[in-house]
Amino acid sequence: MDLENQKRVKDFTEEFGPENVIVILGASEAEASGLAAETVTNGDPTFAGPLTGVSLGLKVYHVCEPEIKDEVDPAVYDEQVGMMEMVLDVDSIIEEMKSIREQYCKY
Amino acid sequence: MNSVIKGAGYILVHTPDMVIHNGTTQTTERVVNPESEYLKELPSHLRSYEDVLAYWPNQTYIGNVTPAQLAEQGSTWVELKCPVTDRHGKYGEIMPQEEFLLLMQICDCFDVVKLDKDFVAAHKAAILEHPLFDESITSRLHDGVELSEIEHFVNEEGAEGLYDHDKLVGCVKRAHDIDHNLSAHVMHENLVSKASSVLALLHGIKNAGIDKAEIEYVIDCCEEACGDMNQRGGGNFAKAAAEIAGLAHATGSDTRGFCAGPAHAIVEAASLVAAGTYKTVAVTAGGCTAKLGMNGKDHVKKGLPILEDMLGGFCVIISQNDGVNPVIDLSILGRHTVGTGSAPQAVIGALVADPLARVGLKITDIDKYSPEMQNPDITKPAGAGDVPLANYKMIAALAVKNGDLDRKEMPNFLTEHGLVGWAPTQGHIPSGVPFIGPARDEMLAGELNTAMIIGKGSLFLGRMTNLFDGVSFVIRKNSGEVDEGGVSTEKVKKLIADSFRQFAATLAADDE
Numbered sequence: 001m002d003l004e005n006q007k008r009v010k011d012f013t014e015e016f017g018p019e020n021v022i023v024i025l026g027a028s029e030a031e032a033s034g035l036a037a038e039t040v041t042n043g044d045p046t047f048a049g050p051l052t053g054v055s056l057g058l059k060v061y062h063v064c065e066p067e068i069k070d071e072v073d074p075a076v077y078d079e080q081v082g083m084m085e086m087v088l089d090v091d092s093i094i095e096e097m098k099s100i101r102e103q104y105c106k107y
Numbered sequence: 108m109n110s111v112i113k114g115a116g117y118i119l120v121h122t123p124d125m126v127i128h129n130g131t132t133q134t135t136e137r138v139v140n141p142e143s144e145y146l147k148e149l150p151s152h153l154r155s156y157e158d159v160l161a162y163w164p165n166q167t168y169i170g171n172v173t174p175a176q177l178a179e180q181g182s183t184w185v186e187l188k189c190p191v192t193d194r195h196g197k198y199g200e201i202m203p204q205e206e207f208l209l210l211m212q213i214c215d216c217f218d219v220v221k222l223d224k225d226f227v228a229a230h231k232a233a234i235l236e237h238p239l240f241d242e243s244i245t246s247r248l249h250d251g252v253e254l255s256e257i258e259h260f261v262n263e264e265g266a267e268g269l270y271d272h273d274k275l276v277g278c279v280k281r282a283h284d285i286d287h288n289l290s291a292h293v294m295h296e297n298l299v300s301k302a303s304s305v306l307a308l309l310h311g312i313k314n315a316g317i318d319k320a321e322i323e324y325v326i327d328c329c330e331e332a333c334g335d336m337n338q339r340g341g342g343n344f345a346k347a348a349a350e351i352a353g354l355a356h357a358t359g360s361d362t363r364g365f366c367a368g369p370a371h372a373i374v375e376a377a378s379l380v381a382a383g384t385y386k387t388v389a390v391t392a393g394g395c396t397a398k399l400g401m402n403g404k405d406h407v408k409k410g411l412p413i414l415e416d417m418l419g420g421f422c423v424i425i426s427q428n429d430g431v432n433p434v435i436d437l438s439i440l441g442r443h444t445v446g447t448g449s450a451p452q453a454v455i456g457a458l459v460a461d462p463l464a465r466v467g468l469k470i471t472d473i474d475k476y477s478p479e480m481q482n483p484d485i486t487k488p489a490g491a492g493d494v495p496l497a498n499y500k501m502i503a504a505l506a507v508k509n510g511d512l513d514r515k516e517m518p519n520f521l522t523e524h525g526l527v528g529w530a531p532t533q534g535h536i537p538s539g540v541p542f543i544g545p546a547r548d549e550m551l552a553g554e555l556n557t558a559m560i561i562g563k564g565s566l567f568l569g570r571m572t573n574l575f576d577g578v579s580f581v582i583r584k585n586s587g588e589v590d591e592g593g594v595s596t597e598k599v600k601k602l603i604a605d606s607f608r609q610f611a612a613t614l615a616a617d618d619e
Binding site: 028047080083 | 135139140404451452453491492500501505507
């Protein structure tokens with residue numbers, strides 16, 4: 001995850017409290033989604049950014065996961081995400097995200 | 108008057124030592140984790156010059172292998188050896204690091220590049236023998252200085268070291284004592300960009316078969332900024348490179364737009380020619396040191412060589428319609444506007460579907476699309492996937508949503524209208540433009556009719572806006588018709604024929 005984004009996630013968590021923050025990802029690959037999810041839960045696995053060694057344990061979802069999709073107006077979702085849903089390997093993204101949440105999510 | 112693609116140049120420079128010393132992944136790691144295993148392992152993952160010559164995507168970039176031939180090898184090439192290992196190709200060359208350091212010295216106008224005299228002596232002959240370096244270029248090369256002088260600048264005065272096979276062979280001095288914008292780091296980055304742009308320009312001009320004097324304007328579209336503390340991005344890389352390349356009749360300016368810069372620059376160049384402002388314009392860009400080894404951690408972790416060891420450069424020469432070369436069709440322009448939004452659907456709509464729909468075309472009417480042409484060998488191990496393939500899937504999915512394509516035809520669309528990626532991950536370098544050279548060849552050979560070039564840029568990286576950006580344009584096979592003052596040759600012929608018919612009819616009437 002981009003170093004500046006890590007800093008922003010960290011700052012928001014301090015400002016609003018970790019239990020009140022949900023991170024929503026839009027990465028196009030399961031592996032990239034997993035890396036970003038791991039960064040905001042267990043800490044930066046690349047040891048490069050402000051979240052290195054910082055386990056925030058935040059709730060984190062990919063925008064294609066049903067937990068997020070079901071919260072959105074279907075027409076808006078189709079307009080904004082419908083095309084990408086056709087393109088992405090949604091099943092492997094969901095599997096990867098669930099695995100990270102089960103291991104590291106604290107909330 | 109339409110504009111045409113008169114020629115294109117594509118160059119690579121093998122810079123393994125700059126991966127270690129100048130790539131930001133490595134420079135960041137040295138700050139945050141100086142004792143890391145990655146930094147220790149990195150040198151053993153660097154490729155030799157022979158290895159990079161035998162790498163399929165590199166030979167594709169310089170034109171010795173066609174994109175179709177590359178695709179026949181699959182989509183992973185790191186384990187393969189290309190049978191073609193030539194340094195020079197149809198579009199350009201793969202320059203070794205040693206010669207490039209001498210070219211940097213040639214491009215230095217302020218005596219900030221210092222090279223060891225023994226190093227210069229060892230490689231000077233190669234510069235003198237280079238087929239594109241005339242006396243105006245080679246005469247700029249100095250003999251070099253004592254190594255002790257270079258060590259002094261690096262150790263005492265903050266100079267950026269220049270290395271070859273891990274040995275200090277030169278440096279780039281700071282150009283000001285306190286101005287960050289003229290620091291050794293920035294001067295190094297900018298001189299690398301300038302020198303690789305000069306090389307691309309020289310190849311582009313040679314391939315276009317024109318005289319240097321014909322170039323009236325140069326647009327540089329790299330992602331660097333040159334200026335001092337009072338005007339950080341003052342420019343002008345274009346004119347600076349044109350000077351060294353010997354384009355005495357040209358002026359120029361810089362166009363920026365992150366990775367979308369090249370597509371913006373080509374639309375501007377085509378418009379300048381179409382308007383008659385200039386007859387011939389060169390669009391050029393050099394390479395980027397910061398992105399060397401950008402995904403190195405993943406490559407090392409997966410036991411791969413460091414594949415981001417190449418600087419990229421390109422040049423496209425755009426000139427008045429000659430009735431032969433492919434035309435840039437300015438009637439089909441895609442643009443991501445402020446109001447477009449950032450959802451991929453909106454982006455692809457604005458860049459691909461909307462401009463085609465405005466002229467009554469469907470997504471399937473364009474033969475080939477050239478979006479972000481990053482080499483998947485580099486991006487897949489880093490978890491970023493196959494970038495061109497992801498773009499083709501998005502274009503196909505939008506075609507399905509728009510009713511232009513049956514869903515079960517999606518896999519065929521990807522191969523019929525898509526390409527595999529062969530460009531180094533140098534930001535602006537892979538962004539649509541790598542296909543312009545091959546597309547020109549295929550159109551001249553009658554194998555291709557239309558290609559859409561798509562440039563996309565991540566503006567949010569500059570923290571000035573959260574917006575994304577992109578532009579697209581279409582290249583067409585030349586119909587052979589040449590506009591002359593707004594009236595085509597065919598039209599003139601028809602008018603004359605009509606006049607003769609009328610005259611003959613009058614004569615016939617008089618006879619009666």
